[in-house]
Amino acid sequence: xxxxxxxxxxxxxxxxxxxxxxxxxxxxxxxxxxxxxxxxxxxxxxxxxxxxxxxxxxxxxxxxxxxxxxxxxxxxxxxxxxxxxxxxxxxxxxxxxxxxxxxxxxxxxxxxxxxxxxxxxxxxxxxxxxxxxxxxxxxxxxxxxxxxxxxxxxxxxxxxxxxxxxxxxxxxxxxxxxxxxxxxxxxxxxxxxxxxxxxxxxxxxxxxxxxxxxxxxxxxxxxxxxxxxxxxxxxxxxxxxxxxxxxxxxxxxxxxxxxxxxxxxxxxxxxxxxxxxxxxxxxxxxxxxxxxxxxxxxxxxxxxxxxxxxxxxxxxxxxxxxxxxxxxxxxxxxxxxxxxxxxxxxxxxxxxxxxxxxxxxxxxxxxxxxxxxxxxxxxxxxxxxxxxxxxxxxxxxxxxxxxxxxxxxxxxxxxxxxxxxxxxxxxxxxxxxxxxxxxxxxxxxx
Amino acid sequence: xxxxxxxxxxxxxxxxxxxxxxxxxxxxxxxxxxxxxxxxxxxxxxxxxxxxxxxxxxxxxxxxxxxxxxxxxxxxxxxxxxxxxxxxxxxxxxxxxxxxxxxxxxxxxxxxxxxxxxxxxxxxxxxxxxxxxxxxxxxxxxxxxxxxxxxxxxxxxxxxxxxxxxxxxxxxxxxxxxxxxxxxxxx
Numbered sequence: 083x084x085x086x087x088x089x090x091x092x093x094x095x096x097x098x099x100x101x102x103x104x105x106x107x108x109x110x111x112x113x114x115x116x117x118x119x120x121x122x123x124x125x126x127x128x129x130x131x132x133x134x135x136x137x138x139x140x141x142x143x144x145x146x147x148x149x150x151x152x153x154x155x156x157x158x159x160x161x162x163x164x165x166x167x168x169x170x171x172x173x174x175x176x177x178x179x180x181x182x183x184x185x186x187x188x189x190x191x192x193x194x195x196x197x198x199x200x201x202x203x204x205x206x207x208x209x210x211x212x213x214x215x216x217x218x219x220x221x222x223x224x225x226x227x228x229x230x231x232x233x234x235x236x237x238x239x240x241x242x243x244x245x246x247x248x249x250x251x252x253x254x255x256x257x258x259x260x261x262x263x264x265x266x267x268x269x270x271x272x273x274x275x276x277x278x279x280x281x282x283x284x285x286x287x288x289x290x291x292x293x294x295x296x297x298x299x300x301x302x303x304x305x306x307x308x309x310x311x312x313x314x315x316x317x318x319x320x321x322x323x324x325x326x327x328x329x330x331x332x333x334x335x336x337x338x339x340x341x342x343x344x345x346x347x348x349x350x351x352x353x354x355x356x357x358x359x360x361x362x363x364x365x366x367x368x369x370x371x372x373x374x375x376x377x378x379x380x381x382x383x384x385x386x387x388x389x390x391x392x393x394x395x396x397x398x399x400x401x402x403x404x405x406x407x408x409x410x411x412x413x414x415x416x417x418x419x420x421x422x423x424x425x426x427x428x429x430x431x432x433x434x435x436x437x438x439x440x441x442x443x444x445x446x447x448x449x450x451x452x453x454x455x456x457x458x459x460x461x462x463x464x465x466x467x468x469x470x471x472x473x474x475x476x477x478x479x480x481x482x483x484x485x486x487x488x489x490x491x492x493x494x495x496x497x498x499x500x501x502x503x504x505x506x507x508x509x510x511x512x513x514x515x516x517x518x519x520x521x522x523x524x525x526x527x528x
Numbered sequence: 529x530x531x532x533x534x535x536x537x538x539x540x541x542x543x544x545x546x547x548x549x550x551x552x553x554x555x556x557x558x559x560x561x562x563x564x565x566x567x568x569x570x571x572x573x574x575x576x577x578x579x580x581x582x583x584x585x586x587x588x589x590x591x592x593x594x595x596x597x598x599x600x601x602x603x604x605x606x607x608x609x610x611x612x613x614x615x616x617x618x619x620x621x622x623x624x625x626x627x628x629x630x631x632x633x634x635x636x637x638x639x640x641x642x643x644x645x646x647x648x649x650x651x652x653x654x655x656x657x658x659x660x661x662x663x664x665x666x667x668x669x670x671x672x673x674x675x676x677x678x679x680x681x682x683x684x685x686x687x688x689x690x691x692x693x694x695x696x697x698x699x700x701x702x703x704x705x706x707x708x709x710x711x712x713x714x715x
Contacts, residue, residue, distance in 0.1 A: 156714075157578055183638060185577045185683040186663060188712065214695035215688045215712060216663065217638045249695075 107411050107433070108451075114434070115452035118497040122481075125165060125173040127151070127490035131460070132158025135194040135254075135418065135472035136485035138167065139204070140515045142478050146231055147173070148206050149485050150192035151180075154467065160184040160191025162208040162224075166232055170481055170493040177234040179226060181210065181218060188213035194472075196257040198265050199518035200282050203229045205240070207267060207281070211251035220244045222252040222269060225284060241284050243292075248273045254364075257281065258317035259516045261326050261342065266317075268297070268328070274311045275299055276330060278344055295344035302334030302354055313379070314364040314418075317341065320371045321510050322394070325350075327371060331362025336376050338390075351393040355402045358383065366421050369509040373443050375419055375426055376404075381466050384409035385416050385428070387443055408446040410436045415466055420475050422502040423509050425449060427482060429470035432459060435484050437496060450496045454486040477502045477515050574618065574685040575713040580668050582622040588651075588685050590664050591615040595656075609658045614644070616664060618651035618685065623668075629684060630674035632665045633657045636692055641678050661692045688712050 109115065127133055127149065134150035145168040151159045161180040165173050181187050194209040206226050212218035222243045230236020243252075253270040260266055267279040275298040283292040299311035312332035320327040328339040328347065335354035339347040353362075353376065363377040372394065376386045386404035393401055408426070410416055410433035419428045424441040434453035438446045455469030472485040480501045482494040504511035574588030593613045595603040603611040616631050623629070631644035631653050644655030647666070664687045667679035674681065693712070 183683070185579070185713075186634075186638065186665065186686055188688070213712075214636075215661070215692035216636055219637075219695075 106413075109434070109453045111453075111456040114454075114456065116448075116450045119435075119450045119452045120495045120497070121452065122170040122493040122495060123167075123173045123491075124489070124493075125175065125491045127163060127175075129155060129158045130457075130488035131155030131468060133471060133485050133487050133490060134190070134192055136474060136483065136491070137195045137197055137206075137472075138474045138476055138481075138483050139197055140477055142476075144204065144231070146176075146197075146228070147474075147483055147491060148195040148197060148208075149491055150195045150208060150472075151178075152190040152192050152211075154190055154463070154487065160187055160210075162192055162195060162206070162226070164206075164228065164231065164234075164237070165491055167481070167483065167493060168232075173491050173493060176232055177237050179208065179224070179237070179239070181212075181224075183217060186216050187218050188216040193252070194254045196255055196267075197228070198257045198259075198267075198281055198516070200265055200285055203227060203285075204231075205229075205281070205285060207255060207257065209252035209255045209269070211253060214249055219249040219251070220246040222248075222271060223255065223267070225281075227285075241289055243267075243269075243279060243284065243289070245271055245273075245277070248277070254312075254314040256315050256317055256514075257516065258326070259518060260344075261319060261324075263521070265516075265518075266294070266344070268315055268317055270312050270314065270332075276312045276315060276328070278341075295341075295347065297328050297330065297339050297341060297347045299330075299333050300337060300349055300352060313362065314377075316364075316366045316514060318367060318369075318371070318512050318514075319510075321512075322371065327367075329365045329367050329374065331365035331376060331378075333361060335359050336362040336365045336374070338374075350399075351390060352400045353388060353402065354400055356386070356404070357402075359386070364418050366419060366514075368421060368440070369423050369504045369512040373440065375421060375440075377417065377419065379415065379417070381415055382412060383415045384412075385419065385426075387440065387446065389443065406444045406446055408438050408448075410448075410451065417470065418472055420473055420514060422475055422477070422513055423504060423507055425499065425502075427473050427475055429473040429484055431455075431466055431469045431471070434470045434486070435473065435482065435492070435494065452492075452494060454484055454489050454492050457488060475502065475513075475515075477513065570690055572687050572690055573712075573714065574616070574664065574666065574687040576685055577683050579682045580623070580684050582624050583684050586618055586621045586685065588616070588618040588666070588687070590687055591617075592689070605658045609660070611658045612656060614655045614657060614664065616644070616647070616653050616655070616666070618647065618666070621651055627668045627670055627681065628674065629666050630669045630679065630681075631655065632667065632679055633659075634663050634665060635659055636661050636663060636688075638663075643674070643677075646674065661694075662689045663687065663692070664689075686713055 131154040134152045136149045138147045147165040149163040164177040197206045222245045225241040227240045248271045250272040256268045265281045269277045275296040278295040279292045312330045315330035325340045326342045328341045338351040363379045367374045384407035387406045389405045410430045414432045416430040428436040430436040437450040439449045459465035480499045484492040571591045576586045578584040629647040634641040647653045666685040667681045669681040
């Protein structure tokens, strides 16, 4: 009996600490990805904490990735990198745009980046954030004409958007081809709403009149965003109602507006009073607009999934209870995401690329992962903000591209995901990828 | 015993406070004057850009004072602006190769730039400025360069006046993560 007790004690001594502190996630430095993920390419881009969000063009004949460059740590460039992904296995740096006198510009620099097409020319918009103590505090974004890529000599700066009334620059941006066929830039500024610019007017030379609206943040117990009203947003067509809809996360929670008429945005649905949410971050709907994936940017926060059907049916206007949630590692947090229903591709900061499936929206399941960052949490500033920052998907062939704050650009493929068209999944073919040369879907599906 | 120590410490502190008062009288009675000397005003850091080999571990500071020539403790220009003296110094520098370090002062939007001058062999230079908010910039210029209206070489150090930290509250709203510490050049 004594021997048995001693053996049991020995087993417990070995096992118990492992149960308490052992590996809690299936990825590790030596096995960074799930078996269904293929790393195609990797391009390191310089100092740690010097990379922010990214965007890729959707047309296969324009294989370009745009990567924002910032200084979140102590060194790095401030601007934009243009990278060829013609061969996804060998990403190639083509062009670097840098703010002049970048050593004298304060705060982070480049944050978010999006491209657009207008009158047969291609452009990229780089959001910029500079502090009031140095130059450029009124500068919100720069616009480059990138039609001539891959020849870097043909890239030229065509405009800058300045907001002297809202200093501090633009944080997140989103570009949307509206049902009226104009192309609009929605920006997160230090304003009580999202500033909206007509990009066609800007590149056609009428920048002075190009701010065409502001999507407000509704009053809530937390105010209406006297600082930065919104943090991030998505704009998409809503087939069931025929409306252009704005989905914004910010002060108080999340808001959905009808922005068919940009001069008079109308609030449709709000998500406020949500437990654990007093400031929303990225907020993305399913292609039919029924479900939304909502992020909050603090440690331990999962992505929350909400079903908007009661609000879409007019039963309520405010939704406050999620139907499910996803997190990669409960100790960290997950960040930006791209929806290609039923898949959600997430740049999960310290946990790298994470992909989950929402075919059963009440039961999200992990579909793949690859840890792009195996370093530690930050010892300075916010400990969670390192690793995978941005993610984008090329619908034509399913290429997955990630920007990592410290390790640079990554290209992936996931087994069985060879492209995305919503129609093939029984939902409208609507995602963040804009169809510059097509009119919006007129056939409602949902 | 503990109380005795506390009393002693308080007493010593009070004595020190008296003896280290920043107000120093000078000028003899026979001069009929009693004015305050220029007292230390403030200083701010110069932060390396790590652009130039031998400067990555460097440290620097700018002492901002009012001119000793003023009989009033502060100095103002004819238009009423404060007229500051700047004393710039760098250390932990091992500059190799050609070139010299030149100091500049500029407004925060870089619309106005003035040359302070080349740093001496001890990496020091003095200058003045009469702007409210300003940046101090140290650049690496060629041996006979850095004499124009603006620098031509790379920025090696830069720093922001304390007044540059004053800004509108835009961008610092409720629940915002981006704090004022992000202003300046040290992260």
